[in-house]
Amino acid sequence: MDTTDIFLYAGYLLVVIGSILALIMPLISSLGDPKSLLKTLVGVVIIAAVFGIAYSSASGDVAAKYMADPFNITPEGAKMVGGVLITVYALFLLAIVGIVITEINKIIK
Structure with missing residues (x-):
């Protein structure tokens, strides 16, 4: 084991x-x-609900070449990755909408 491995670990x-x-x-x-813990819990529940919706709408289809040896991707793993990606896209869109609404609100005031 050289120093690169040690620094990585x-x-x-x-x-x-x-x-x-x-x-x-x-x-x-x-x-x-x-009360701050309650707000945090509500946020976690909302993100979990968004993930649940995204996971249920994600496809578990995997091409045959990715099921084979160097990748070994299962349909469950593909569905999980798809759910995470859809969740990230939804939260990104929500953040952009929030930024636009905030800026419009600043202009009006």
Whole structure:
């Protein structure tokens, strides 16, 4: 194992630690204000609902060449990836609409 591998594993470890802390620290800081936890829970439920709709509308079709050896993609995996992509597209569109509405609201005021 050379230094490149060591630095890659160290980077992976730091990403995992950072992700865990990014989830845990806001929860710890919001324990004093339960209403903020409720708002967070509502946001998570909405995103889960959007993903559920996207997952149910995604296709699980996989071409035969991608089911074979170097890829080994299953129909369930293809459906999951399709659901995630549709969710990202929907949230991107929602963000763009929100930006446009905010800018129009600024012009009017």
